[in-house]
Amino acid sequence: MQPKSQLAQILKRFETDILAEWVAEQLRSLKASGQRSDAVRDSELREDCRRFYQSFADAASSANASDVMATEWSEVRDVLTNVSRSRAIAGFSPSETARFVFSLKRPLFQRLGQNLSANGDALFDAVQTTSDLLDKLGLLTTEIYQKGREEVISRQQTEMLELSTPVVKLWDGVLALPMIGTLDSYRTQSVMEALLVRIMETGSRIAIIDITGVPTVDTLVAQHLMKTVAAARLMGADCIISGIRPQIAQTIVHLAIDLGNITTKATLADAFAVALERLGKDITDRRAAR
Amino acid sequence: MERIPLLRVGDFILVTIQVDMHDRLAMSLQDDLTNKISTTSAKGVLIDISALEMVDSFIGRMFANIAATARVLDAEIVVVGMRPAVAITLVELGLYLTGIRTALDVDHGMELLRVATARS
Numbered sequence: 001m002q003p004k005s006q007l008a009q010i011l012k013r014f015e016t017d018i019l020a021e022w023v024a025e026q027l028r029s030l031k032a033s034g035q036r037s038d039a040v041r042d043s044e045l046r047e048d049c050r051r052f053y054q055s056f057a058d059a060a061s062s063a064n065a066s067d068v069m070a071t072e073w074s075e076v077r078d079v080l081t082n083v084s085r086s087r088a089i090a091g092f093s094p095s096e097t098a099r100f101v102f103s104l105k106r107p108l109f110q111r112l113g114q115n116l117s118a119n120g121d122a123l124f125d126a127v128q129t130t131s132d133l134l135d136k137l138g139l140l141t142t143e144i145y146q147k148g149r150e151e152v153i154s155r156q157q158t159e160m161l162e163l164s165t166p167v168v169k170l171w172d173g174v175l176a177l178p179m180i181g182t183l184d185s186y187r188t189q190s191v192m193e194a195l196l197v198r199i200m201e202t203g204s205r206i207a208i209i210d211i212t213g214v215p216t217v218d219t220l221v222a223q224h225l226m227k228t229v230a231a232a233r234l235m236g237a238d239c240i241i242s243g244i245r246p247q248i249a250q251t252i253v254h255l256a257i258d259l260g261n262i263t264t265k266a267t268l269a270d271a272f273a274v275a276l277e278r279l280g281k282d283i284t285d286r287r288a289a290r
Numbered sequence: 291m292e293r294i295p296l297l298r299v300g301d302f303i304l305v306t307i308q309v310d311m312h313d314r315l316a317m318s319l320q321d322d323l324t325n326k327i328s329t330t331s332a333k334g335v336l337i338d339i340s341a342l343e344m345v346d347s348f349i350g351r352m353f354a355n356i357a358a359t360a361r362v363l364d365a366e367i368v369v370v371g372m373r374p375a376v377a378i379t380l381v382e383l384g385l386y387l388t389g390i391r392t393a394l395d396v397d398h399g400m401e402l403l404r405v406a407t408a409r410s
Contacts, residue, residue, distance in 0.1 A: 196374030203394050230386050231377040236370060236393040 008061035088148030180213030212243030242271035340371025370399035
């Protein structure tokens with residue numbers, strides 16, 4: 001237990017000095033990396049460092065000093081989680097985030113070296129355990145950082161999904177679904193659900209799926225479209241696919257995709273005219289009739 | 291044993307499914323409906339499934355069978371009020387129920403039946 005308690009003792013005895021050097025080191029590297037100095041305020045950094053340092057010192061002097069996943073280290077992990085997550089959201093790079101932990105090495109090793117210079121073996125042991133601990137904590141930061149970034153990505157994905165699936169009512173009994181962007185199975189699924197639910201709510205007999213904003217149509221996308229049309233048909237609504245650009249029409253033919261008996265139209269206007277006709281409505285030009 | 295009531299309305303038979311379908315119920319519905327069509331020589335069948343919240347492959351296939359049987363007996367069949375979740379499930383199961391007419395509500399379904407039977 002000797003080296004571990006050495007670390008704990010030094011952490012306690014030189015708390016103010018090490019903390020000050022550590023903060024200074026971080027501020028320096030933040031400045032060196034440029035633009036980031038405004039992303040984290042000095043007072044915030046100081047507070048984070050102080051909390052991390054204290055919980056680290058407590059955990060290092062506990063019985064489970066070497067296992068960072070033990071309950072004694074939960075507070076250390078909490079502080080790290082907060083720091084990494086907020087940095088991930090603020091747009092820090094992974095190495096900038098991990099530096100929070102790794103920059104503690106230099107001031108800590110300096111103190112260890114000064115105090116254990118007489119005993120080489122003890123110094124080596126102390127440095128090794130400290131290094132091990134900080135490495136594990138550093139890896140932990142990277143992991144949490146990664147998780148934070150993934151959360152950001154998944155949030156953006158859901159936001160994009162919400163943005164891209166508006167179902168518009170064009171007329172009493174006519175719905176339109178302007179699809180925009182690449183269609184994957186997940187998106188098509190949510191689009192399909194949104195459309196079917198709106199069909200049920202509004203009792204619309206005709207739904208126009210407009211694919212003007214879909215950049216490419218491959219066999220998979222075509223299959224998704226066919227499924228949507230089939231599901232709408234099962235509910236009792238007819239689907240018209242519109243907005244098929246010339247290149248996409250060629251692709252569909254080249255890929256030998258059979259759109260079956262789905263009505264397809266070149267533009268949304270054409271599809272709308274068909275829809276009104278099926279509902280028994282006429283569009284007349286009043287000036288021409290006069 | 292519970293049974294699904296079959297109501298005769300003019301030339302048509304009205305079937306409203308108000309309970310969750312299980313396999314035996316679906317089988318007995320098929321039997322009852324076939325008998326009813328043949329005894330009443332009905333021209334059309336309207337099945338309202340707006341209360342049905344779940345289907346599995348068996349129930350889906352049963353619908354397809356019922357429709358095929360009805361067609362053999364020269365009766366038009368219309369399924370009305372299918373819920374979105376049910377429609378998605380059937381499509382994912384590959385049961386497109388081609389040949390079955392569908393409608394959003396009973397009103398629309400009746401209209402379809404009238405048109406279809408008037409034509410034949």
